[in-house]
Amino acid sequence: MSTTTTPAAPVAATAPGRRLGPTRLALRQARLEIRQFMRSRESVVFTLGFPIIMVLIFASIFDEEIAPGVSYTQYFITGMIATGLLTVSFQNLGIWIPIERDRGVLKRYLGTPMPKWVWFAGKVLMVLVIGAAMTALLLAVSVILFDLNLPTDATSWLTFGWVCALGITACTLCGIAISSLARTARSGSAVVTPIALVLQFISGVFFVFTNLPSWMQQVAAIFPLKWMCQGLRAVFLPESFGADEPGGSFELTRVALVLAAWCVIGLVLCLTTFRWTTRRDG
Template sequence: MTTTMSRPTTRIPAASSVSLPSAWSLALKRGGLELRSFFRTKSQFIVIFSLPAIMLMLLGAMQINKPAIAGITGAQILTAGMIGAGVMGTSFQNLGINIALERHDGTLKRLYGMPLPRMAYFGGKVIQVLVCMIAEVAILVTVGALLFGIQVPTSLDRWLTFTWVLLLGGTACALLGIAAGSLPKSTRGANAVITLPFLIVQFCSGVFMPFSDVPGILQFFASLFPLKWITQGMRSVFLPEHAAALEPSGSWQHPLTAIVLAAWCVGALLLCLKTFRWTARDS
């Protein structure tokens, strides 16, 4: 009698699909990492947040005894200008210097070799810039309101103007900062290469003085860059309506401000796509 033995059949379970994190969730995690790194760097944190406020207090104190123009003091005009400069400082200057340093110390090269969506890196930078920008503006508004009597917006239309000027201006300056981060050839030159143009544009854009007091040729030069339009938008938010008469055009020019800042967003994005590199030039 022959007995037939059948081999046991082994079933291999189907491989379970593993859901990978989305680029958005990775950007949020990257943003948290960027913020922790930023706030742990005490020297950078103190300079970015304290220097504009200290400058505002010192320069504003020098203008307290000056006669007001149409009921508007020089310190109030200065505060609105410093708020605009704070937007550009936390986006263009901070982002440009950090990206230049990360490129030359190899951080960008290591991130490029990781299975990380490229947009997650930039999304993390955007989150850091947005948080720092809002904090900077809040500090300057508080100093201006407590010491120099600047008006905090109470109407919805002014808050809407503040929002779109902040977002368009911050986006344009952040994209310019990413592009400018490709200019420094070494870590030693990063601070000077990024900061020097920022300082020049500040003096031409009506940050430290009424824009109408800036020489005509410098007014034209400043109108080519976002900061002039950001400071003008912030003056329209934090100064009385009749302060528009102090502008060279005699009005706040909101439509033109939105068009110029939107154009800079598009132009700066194209510039980023053209110039951004993940490695240093000598790599």
């Protein structure tokens, strides 16, 4: 989904002789990015409301159990948490960054004395804050309306933390990298949205993953969303459900390795493909 708000300019310079440390620079840029996000009603509603709306719709349509003690709604909620993180990071960045590039915001940024990493830090921190807010809101609604059982032990919450952290990091880096494929501001949504939708359909978000064709499961296993969903199922579904997974268990070690590998892949792609200017600017 695209936004029509004016992209944020770089953090304003401070008074002569006064220098801000790296942490304060990053936090100031993050506040600017968050304010820009909140000014776009469409982005706020889509990012924060889409997972909840989808849960309400699918929970009203499907109310059967997919395994002993596991309702379809419980299964679907785990996928929507992963999808929400994908939307906040990969999809939103893949759409917003081309807009900023096309309007010359990134080019103007290069003309300021602000280090380049500050801009990236602001984007990453914004994604983390919005992602945390979206996840907390979705969990609250799921507990209140659908009796979602939250983890009761520290180990499960730890698993929840590292799955979300690795997943959103990988998706953020991939979102920054894929933004370079869009030639104009308008083409960002056309490039990113179909990829995000296809990944949702083949990664076990809308349907039970093992019910999908085997070739579809193999394709989904290449990308991080499938592993984010699987890791979150280990947190919110009974341990016995792991036997219904393709590998016969939740395979948390493999989940961690694949997500970590995508963090590395995303970082390499960012470093080698990211562009600050449009092709017409040279």
